Amino acid sequence: MSHHLVEVKDLEYAYPDGTKVLRGVSFRLTHGEAVAIVGANGAGKSTLLLQLNGCLFPQAGTVRIGDFPLNKGTLSYVRRTVGMVFQDPDDQLFMPRVYDDVAFGPLNLGLPPEEVEERVMQALATVGAAHLKDRPPYRLSGGEKRAVAIAAVLSMSPSILVMDEPTSYLDPKTRRQLIELLKTFKHTRIIATHDLDLVLDLCSRTIVLKEGQVVADGPTLAILQNQELLDSSNLEKPLCLQGCPVCQGRKASAD
Amino acid sequence: MVTIESSLLNIGYFETLSYQRTPLHRLDPRAKLLTTVVFIIAVVSFGKYEITGLLPLVIYPVALIAVGNLPPGYLVRKILLAAPFAFFIGIFNPLLDRNVLVQLGPVGLSGGWISFASIMIRFTLTVSAALILIASTGLNAVCLALERLGAPTSFVVQLLFLYRYIFVLTDEALRLVRARALRSFQGRGLGFKVFTYLIGQLLLRTLARAQRIHLAMRSRGFDGKIRLVRPLEIHLKDAVFFVGWSTLFILMRWYNIPQLLGHLLTGLAR
Numbered sequence: 250m251s252h253h254l255v256e257v258k259d260l261e262y263a264y265p266d267g268t269k270v271l272r273g274v275s276f277r278l279t280h281g282e283a284v285a286i287v288g289a290n291g292a293g294k295s296t297l298l299l300q301l302n303g304c305l306f307p308q309a310g311t312v313r314i315g316d317f318p319l320n321k322g323t324l325s326y327v328r329r330t331v332g333m334v335f336q337d338p339d340d341q342l343f344m345p346r347v348y349d350d351v352a353f354g355p356l357n358l359g360l361p362p363e364e365v366e367e368r369v370m371q372a373l374a375t376v377g378a379a380h381l382k383d384r385p386p387y388r389l390s391g392g393e394k395r396a397v398a399i400a401a402v403l404s405m406s407p408s409i410l411v412m413d414e415p416t417s418y419l420d421p422k423t424r425r426q427l428i429e430l431l432k433t434f435k436h437t438r439i440i441a442t443h444d445l446d447l448v449l450d451l452c453s454r455t456i457v458l459k460e461g462q463v464v465a466d467g468p469t470l471a472i473l474q475n476q477e478l479l480d481s482s483n484l485e486k487p488l489c490l491q492g493c494p495v496c497q498g499r500k501a502s503a504d
Numbered sequence: 505m506v507t508i509e510s511s512l513l514n515i516g517y518f519e520t521l522s523y524q525r526t527p528l529h530r531l532d533p534r535a536k537l538l539t540t541v542v543f544i545i546a547v548v549s550f551g552k553y554e555i556t557g558l559l560p561l562v563i564y565p566v567a568l569i570a571v572g573n574l575p576p577g578y579l580v581r582k583i584l585l586a587a588p589f590a591f592f593i594g595i596f597n598p599l600l601d602r603n604v605l606v607q608l609g610p611v612g613l614s615g616g617w618i619s620f621a622s623i624m625i626r627f628t629l630t631v632s633a634a635l636i637l638i639a640s641t642g643l644n645a646v647c648l649a650l651e652r653l654g655a656p657t658s659f660v661v662q663l664l665f666l667y668r669y670i671f672v673l674t675d676e677a678l679r680l681v682r683a684r685a686l687r688s689f690q691g692r693g694l695g696f697k698v699f700t701y702l703i704g705q706l707l708l709r710t711l712a713r714a715q716r717i718h719l720a721m722r723s724r725g726f727d728g729k730i731r732l733v734r735p736l737e738i739h740l741k742d743a744v745f746f747v748g749w750s751t752l753f754i755l756m757r758w759y760n761i762p763q764l765l766g767h768l769l770t771g772l773a774r
Contacts, residue, residue: 304719325725333723339672340716345644345664357725385519385644387671405724 254280254409254437255301259310262296270296272461273310280408283431283438285448285469288458289483294441295336297458298411301439302331314409329358332407332436336414338394342386347378347397350386354405372404373397376430392423399430409437416444445487449473457482516671518635521574522642527741528572533641533649535742539749540637546753547629553605553618557760558625564749565632572640579639583631590627594620643667652736661730672713677706 255278262271270293278284286294299305300312303324312319314327335341344350351372355365373379376396386394395415402410415431416424428450431438440452448455448469455472457465459482465472472478473487522529528536543564550557569576601616637646644664651660680702688694718726 299719302723304723328723328725333720335716335720337716340713341720343665343668343717343721345647345668353721353726353731354724356731357727385668387668388516388519401724 254278254282254315255439256313257297257300257310258313260297260300260307260312261309262293262300262305262307270461271300271307274458274461274463275310276456276463276466278437278439281435281437282454283452284440285452285455286439286441286458287443287445287448287455287482287484292458292482293461294458295413298333298413298439298441301409301411302333303327304333329405330407331409331411332402332405334398334402334410334412334415336417338386338391338398341398341401342394345385346382347373347384347386347389348382350397351382351401351404354401358405368404368406369400372400375403376400391418392420392427395419395423395427396430407436409439410434411439413441414443415440416442416447445473445484446489449487449489457484517578518639519642521639522645524573524640526571526573526640528568528640531745532736532738532742533645534653534736534738535746536637536641537646537649537653539746540633542746542750542753543633544630546757547626547633549757550622550626553615553622555618555622555625556762557756558622558629560756560761561629561753564753565629565636568636568640572636574636574639579632579635582635583628586631587624587627590623594623597623648736657730664730669713673706673710676709676713680706 255276257277258275260271260274261269263269274293274297286297288294296305300307300319301314303319306319314323314330317323317326319327342350344353348369351369352365355368360368369382370379373382376399378393378396378400381389381393381397386397389397395418399415415427419427424444424447428447431440431451438452440448442448452469454467455465455469456463457472457478464482465475465478473490476486478484479486543561547558547561568574569579597620598614598616601614601619603615604612605615605618606613641649644667647660647664647667650663651657684693684698684702688698
């Protein structure tokens with residue numbers, strides 16, 4: 250297995266209506282890294298993610314996953330390696346029961362039934378959703394849906410997890426639980442998000458996209474403290490890096 | 505809006521009912537599906553003016569409601585919901601068919617009224633049998649049974665998806681309607697023109713969602729075939745259920761039991 254697990258080189262993509270979304274994106278991720286992709290709305294985050302498992306194909310440039318370049322021939326290998334958690338769990342949970350949904354990937358991989366059963370139960374246990382296995386997905390709460398959507402991907406044992414806005418629609422406590430869960434994973438994680446506190450908690454490295462180009466790529470802490478960079482990419486310092494409003498107020502009045 | 509929401513909740517209630525654990529719920533879905541089909545065929549195959557022969561068949565829905573612990577009031581309301589369809593199919597019969605068939609004292613009952621009553625009884629029997637099947641099995645298990653019995657997979661998958669996304673779709677429609685209502689004043693904005701935009705918008709959103717779902721499916725190795733793992737086993741009780749009821753339906757179809765009983769009683773009286 251190659252040391253560089255994900256390599257994107259000079260990636261370009263335009264939607265059929267001519268809107269250019271990605272203009273030469275390049276980066277390299279190594280095994281086990283947790284990387285955040287941040288940027289303004291429309292900066293190309295979601296489009297970039299869809300390239301990583303071949304939902305979209307680059308119009309110029311290359312994507313390499315592990316030892317293979319992404320093309321039609323390697324598509325099934327890539328999809329097995331890269332697990333994709335979509336932003337809206339309702340798009341991802343289409344089977345009548347939670348169990349069937351989590352089993353969907355493993356069954357398509359052609360695994361024997363006992364193995365499928367084992368993987369499904371293990372994936373559900375990992376996200377703490379084993380008790381939901383017989384429920385229909387539309388009856389779940391937002392947090393439960395998210396957990397099941399993640400289990401549905403884990404059951405294929407991917408080595409790379411790609412997530413689009415994993416904390417959207419979640420209440421603060423469920424969000425916290427999800428962050429703690431994601432911390433325990435050993436996968437290479439690529440997370441596109443606006444939740445910069447999550448980025449700070451989870452990702453050692455951050456890539457900032459702006460108008461389809463990488464404008465910064467480096468250690469999270471350095472990037473999230475670069476006020477100029479954050480301002481120019483429609484971002485804001487995470488709350489926990491901002492001064493405490495209560496203490497600051499006191500200090501100001503004392504001065 | 506309240507009505508759309510509550511009727512949706514009502515569909516969900518069928519799902520809740522199907523989670524019960526009664527002897528009826530534990531039967532194999534295939535046995536229940538086939539029995540329901542035999543029942544419906546038996547009911548619709550009766551002659552146009554049949555009423556008395558149909559009555560004994562009521563025992564099937566009644567027995568199942570009792571064993572399956574299903575709420576009769578709720579089922580009756582669902583049947584009434586569909587009743588107008590049957591009503592308008594049958595309501596012209598009394599006008600068209602005025603031959604007096606039965607003379608009850610001074611009142612002559614025309615063939616039209618009798619066939620109308622027959623249609624309504626058949627409608628009640630068949631619809632209640634279908635509703636009981638769903639309430640005691642769950643639509644997903646019914647789909648699974650259809651697949652195992654050799655129904656085309658694409659048809660079964662369509663049915664599954666329809667059922668899965670009907671909630672999501674109505675939710676989306678509800679949000680559109682609500683957004684319109686909140687910005688419409690004095691009836692302005694509620695016209696037909698805006699409604700067409702609304703429908704168009706809903707179609708586009710549906711297409712976009714379908715595309716996202718398809719991507720999600722492909723990301724997990726979908727190749728055009730839905731694979732379900734669910735152990736389905738035919739036990740003796742399933743066979744007994746199917747054969748027992750079917751035999752009874754066939755007997756009831758060939759022999760008019762109320763008439764036989766009547767003959768028996770009048771014979772005894774003589």
